Amino acid sequence: MISPLAVNILNNICRWSVRGWALMTPEQVRAMSAKADEERRRMKSNIMQQPQNASVAQTNAPVSQHQAAAAGQKVAEDCSIAPEKIYRNHAEAPIRKLTCDLIKTYKNINESFYLRKALRRQEHQANIQANHTSSTTTTGGNQIYPRSLSVVRRINKNCVHISVCLISTRTLPRLPKWSYQLFQRVRRIGIGKNQAGRGSFVYFPNYDKGGPHNGGYDDENYDYILKDGECFNTRYIILTEKPIGKGSFGQVTRAYDTVAKEDVAIKIIKNKKTFFDQAQIEIKLLEMMRAHDTERKYNVVLLKGHFVHRNHLCLVFELLSYNLYDLLRNTNFRGVSLNLTRKFAQQLTKTLLFLSSPELSIIHCDLKPENVLLCNPKRSKINIIDFGSSCQIGHRIYQYIQSRFYRSPEVLLGIAYDTKIDMWSLGCILVEMHTGEPLFAGSSEVDQMMKIVEVLGMPPKELLDAGPKTHKYFEKTEDGVYYCKKTRDNFNKCYRGPGHRKLHDILGVTSGGPNGRRAGEAGHSVEEYSKFKDLIKRMLTYDPKLRISPYYAVRHPFLRPKTTSQTGQSSAVVDSPTVSFFF
Numbered sequence: 001m002i003s004p005l006a007v008n009i010l011n012n013i014c015r016w017s018v019r020g021w022a023l024m025t026p027e028q029v030r031a032m033s034a035k036a037d038e039e040r041r042r043m044k045s046n047i048m049q050q051p052q053n054a055s056v057a058q059t060n061a062p063v064s065q066h067q068a069a070a071a072g073q074k075v076a077e078d079c080s081i082a083p084e085k086i087y088r089n090h091a092e093a094p095i096r097k098l099t100c101d102l103i104k105t106y107k108n109i110n111e112s113f114y115l116r117k118a119l120r121r122q123e124h125q126a127n128i129q130a131n132h133t134s135s136t137t138t139t140g141g142n143q144i145y146p147r148s149l150s151v152v153r154r155i156n157k158n159c160v161h162i163s164v165c166l167i168s169t170r171t172l173p174r175l176p177k178w179s180y181q182l183f184q185r186v187r188r189i190g191i192g193k194n195q196a197g198r199g200s201f202v203y204f205p206n207y208d209k210g211g212p213h214n215g216g217y218d219d220e221n222y223d224y225i226l227k228d229g230e231c232f233n234t235r236y237i238i239l240t241e242k243p244i245g246k247g248s249f250g251q252v253t254r255a256y257d258t259v260a261k262e263d264v265a266i267k268i269i270k271n272k273k274t275f276f277d278q279a280q281i282e283i284k285l286l287e288m289m290r291a292h293d294t295e296r297k298y299n300v301v302l303l304k305g306h307f308v309h310r311n312h313l314c315l316v317f318e319l320l321s322y323n324l325y326d327l328l329r330n331t332n333f334r335g336v337s338l339n340l341t342r343k344f345a346q347q348l349t350k351t352l353l354f355l356s357s358p359e360l361s362i363i364h365c366d367l368k369p370e371n372v373l374l375c376n377p378k379r380s381k382i383n384i385i386d387f388g389s390s391c392q393i394g395h396r397i398y399q400y401i402q403s404r405f406y407r408s409p410e411v412l413l414g415i416a417y418d419t420k421i422d423m424w425s426l427g428c429i430l431v432e433m434h435t436g437e438p439l440f441a442g443s444s445e446v447d448q449m450m451k452i453v454e455v456l457g458m459p460p461k462e463l464l465d466a467g468p469k470t471h472k473y474f475e476k477t478e479d480g481v482y483y484c485k486k487t488r489d490n491f492n493k494c495y496r497g498p499g500h501r502k503l504h505d506i507l508g509v510t511s512g513g514p515n516g517r518r519a520g521e522a523g524h525s526v527e528e529y530s531k532f533k534d535l536i537k538r539m540l541t542y543d544p545k546l547r548i549s550p551y552y553a554v555r556h557p558f559l560r561p562k563t564t565s566q567t568g569q570s571s572a573v574v575d576s577p578t579v580s581f582f583f
Helices: 004-023 026-048 050-057 065-078 094-133 169-174 177-183 273-292 324-330 338-355 409-413 420-435 445-456 461-466 503-507 526-539 571-575
Strands: 136-138 144-146 153-156 159-162 165-168 187-190 200-204 236-238 245-247 250-257 262-269 303-309 312-318 372-374 382-384 474-476 482-484
Touching: 236 262, 262 273, 273 303, 273 312, 273 338, 324 372, 324 420, 338 382, 338 420, 338 526, 409 420, 409 445, 409 461, 420 503, 420 526, 445 503, 503 526
Parallel strands: none
Antiparallel strands: 136 144, 153 159, 165 200, 187 200, 236 250, 245 250, 250 262, 262 312, 303 312, 372 382, 474 482
């Protein structure tokens, strides 16, 4: 007979074989099958030996050897293992894959939660320690930094950001162990003994990269993702994540120069080959101008240096104040005085004279109020910026240049251009600075040309005949006379006849300035307005060959320096007038 223990073992083997195989790997099934075979052979051997054991023990119901063998064979057949089958890989089961992904997700959530919790606790302990053991030490010059460690932590889009701090290396041995572990998460950049103090270092964040380009450092527009406190070129500390200027070229940010100990502006070019190549041309032109203007008399922004940071070409400039458009906005677009307009015109014509010199022959190509910056918010001294579209005569690259409001007729018509296009832009800027409104505010190139025709009349026939794009704006009769073309852009717009919008009325030559706002003010006489109007007309001449050159512009009667008796102002104000004085 089969013992109850053996029957129990066989039942367990059969039950787990049938129910458990679906959850087992093929290797486990084969191992279980081998184990069952071994158990079956052992049980069969025991059953075959039962008659001999029974005769020795003198049992009351002996079992013959033939019966025992038959019983053992029956048990073996009942407990036989099904043939080996091929099962699907358990790792590919949908439920298992979903379960593994969920486990990983919850694991990451828990790790992030407890990491932040630990950092909060460490920060709290650091602040407590700093409050009890704070002391100060001078780290070079007259600047004082905290001797003890002070950690400022910010959470921004699931990444921990540790702000820049300067510490003395002599305080590090006294810090607790967890402080060293915390600072393993940031990088250390040495900036020299004479730059940020003896034995001092700059710490800046090793932030998570979440951008779609350039290994996570660039956004979708290929602009560098700025981080407050990041160090560029082991020298410049970024002061703000929000750029102070932005354009098609890239962005401009404010930074602190740890060597020169001053704030600077860094122009960060987009990580695209086209912009990178154009920025190299800009660097070349700026270095040429710097070499020819060592005394800095010609109002061109100073390029302090350049470098490449994570595939972005960076240009370092002096930090200037707000631009002329911001100045107009501060006047509620009522314009600045004629005297301040003259001050700006004197400096800008001198700059154009410098750019048009034979040694340079540089065309700015994008002169507008936004690219003319005040050096000081309370002074009238200005500098021209943004030579990103500039070129030299003979090396013209683009046909589509200049901002629309300040675009010259030769560019609109597709004619070859030179430095005279900047003189046209300057004439538009000066009128806008005094009136507060753009002189030609076109919504398209066609609208722009029509607004020019309203004020200046029809362009000369010779100019139109030479223009490849003349057909875009004008049509020609059989007699060879041009007239304005009706297009889809200007179909619903009503324009005055050619030359019907007089510059005389726009400037208010005899009516006290624009809309009579300057009537009775000193320096706004009819004589002064007549000189101003004459200069503007010469700057806005259609034919670039007849347009006034910078050489004659700086000598124009309107731009001649005024004496104290003529302006009614003190000499100190004339030499360095404040901007607010001329509002």
